Amino acid sequence: METAAPRLDTVRRITLSESGEQFPCREDESLLTGMHRSGRKGIPVGCRGGGCGVCRVRICSGEYATRPMSSAHISAADRLAGEVLACRVFPRCDLQVEVIGPLRRRIG
Amino acid sequence: MALTGVLRPGHLQLRVMDLEEGVRFYRDVLGLEECGRDASGRVYLKGWDERDHHSIILREADQAGMDFFGFKVADDASLEKLEADLRAYGVKTERLPAGDLLETGERVRFEIPSGHLIELYAHKTYVGSDLGRKDPKPYSPKFDKGIAPMRFDHALLYGPNVDKVLDLFTKVLGFHLAEFVTLPDSDVKGALWLCCSNKAHDIAFVVHPEPGKLHHLSFYMESWERVMRAANIMAANDVKVDIGPTRHGITRGGTIYAWDPSGNRFETYSGGNTSYPDLPPIEWSWEGLGEGGGLDVAHRKLHETFLTVVT
Numbered sequence: 106m107e108t109a110a111p112r113l114d115t116v117r118r119i120t121l122s123e124s125g126e127q128f129p130c131r132e133d134e135s136l137l138t139g140m141h142r143s144g145r146k147g148i149p150v151g152c153r154g155g156g157c158g159v160c161r162v163r164i165c166s167g168e169y170a171t172r173p174m175s176s177a178h179i180s181a182a183d184r185l186a187g188e189v190l191a192c193r194v195f196p197r198c199d200l201q202v203e204v205i206g207p208l209r210r211r212i213g
Numbered sequence: 214m215a216l217t218g219v220l221r222p223g224h225l226q227l228r229v230m231d232l233e234e235g236v237r238f239y240r241d242v243l244g245l246e247e248c249g250r251d252a253s254g255r256v257y258l259k260g261w262d263e264r265d266h267h268s269i270i271l272r273e274a275d276q277a278g279m280d281f282f283g284f285k286v287a288d289d290a291s292l293e294k295l296e297a298d299l300r301a302y303g304v305k306t307e308r309l310p311a312g313d314l315l316e317t318g319e320r321v322r323f324e325i326p327s328g329h330l331i332e333l334y335a336h337k338t339y340v341g342s343d344l345g346r347k348d349p350k351p352y353s354p355k356f357d358k359g360i361a362p363m364r365f366d367h368a369l370l371y372g373p374n375v376d377k378v379l380d381l382f383t384k385v386l387g388f389h390l391a392e393f394v395t396l397p398d399s400d401v402k403g404a405l406w407l408c409c410s411n412k413a414h415d416i417a418f419v420v421h422p423e424p425g426k427l428h429h430l431s432f433y434m435e436s437w438e439r440v441m442r443a444a445n446i447m448a449a450n451d452v453k454v455d456i457g458p459t460r461h462g463i464t465r466g467g468t469i470y471a472w473d474p475s476g477n478r479f480e481t482y483s484g485g486n487t488s489y490p491d492l493p494p495i496e497w498s499w500e501g502l503g504e505g506g507g508l509d510v511a512h513r514k515l516h517e518t519f520l521t522v523v524t
Contacts, residue, residue, distance in 0.1 A: 151476070151521070152472040152478065153472060154230075154477070155230060156278070157277075157521075173275070175278075175476070
């Protein structure tokens with residue numbers, strides 16, 4: 106579920122459910138920024154502005170805040186199901202996350 | 214051949230998900246000048262060397278991407294003729310009234326086979342630049358406000374049916390093909406760099422399954438040094454960079470690809486080659502696009518984000 110007000114001194118632990126990969130993430134940085142800053146991989150990195158949709162994840166458990174993200178990729182129903190863009194999600198507790206981004210599209 | 218018919222890219226309306234955040238980015242970080250706001254809340258901007266009223270229009274929406282791309286044409290007669298030619302070719306057109314965009318005359322709008330809305334118009338108020346038209350000054354403080362591109366230069370759009378787009382732009386709108394990329398193991402043109410002028414390009418397309426997508430809008434820098442200065446300003450403002458600073462093999466332009474706060478990719482572009490309608494187009498293979506440095510001369514690889522990240 107979504108909540109507000111980051112606590113800047115608080116670091117949350119993010120776990121990617123498939124790989125078991127973990128990384129720390131501050132409450133004032135997005136999951137994608139946290140992953141990127143710790144040199145970890147697992148969530149595809151795209152525009153980092155909520156526009157392109159490649160970093161789509163499902164939050165399996167835990168509270169988080171969000172910033173605006175494109176309705177072309179995340180509908181109201183998606184949000185209710187915990188499907189969001191990792192670049193727009195800010196943790197409020199430790200989170201279990203499933204990567205569900207679009208498969209790499211191939212040209213032609 | 215003198216420039217007639219379609220003259221140049223004139224405007225692009227961009228969707229941003231937070232208007233004031235978008236304005237702060239395009240005005241204060243990129244350094245465009247804010248030139249107006251209309252009744253529907255859209256914000257109009259231009260580069261320091263642009264003399265028509267505006268080139269970039271920001272509209273707040275719940276998704277990123279491009280609403281439409283407009284070209285200025287020489288005069289009313291050109292607009293009438295191009296509209297008639299489009300209809301004769303089988304393209305449906307509509308007219309938007311003068312004043313729908315601030316300081317802009319009637320626009321002819323049509324959808325192209327890639328799913329993008331293109332517009333033509335003959336009139337936009339000449340407001341001039343800070344430098345003046347007679348004995349222009351050599352310098353304006355606007356050169357140093359933010360990244361400060363001279364102008365909106367071009368856009369790269371992603372969508373299906375680029376073969377039909379090529380036919381429409383060359384046969385009806387008078388563009389010529391400057392460069393193209395063929396798809397892997399084929400002679401099918403999957404990417405096009407098209408010109409209405411003799412710039413390196415005025416609009417480009419890459420084939421993509423989803424229609425109507427924006428890959429990037431591009432801003433012209435006076436020099437490679439200005440592109441490097443842009444890199445510093447991006448770093449200082451936490452702008453997310455995709456590729457560069459580097460140089461494209463295609464067009465030979467200096468470049469940085471980066472993202473605005475809504476995830477729309479923009480480019481700071483410099484230099485570039487010169488195209489003429491009589492010259493056969495430059496051809497790139499798929500390997501040439503990647504390891505041949507077509508996309509990135511310095512790193513000679515096909516960055517995955519080039520093909521997958523669009524708005």
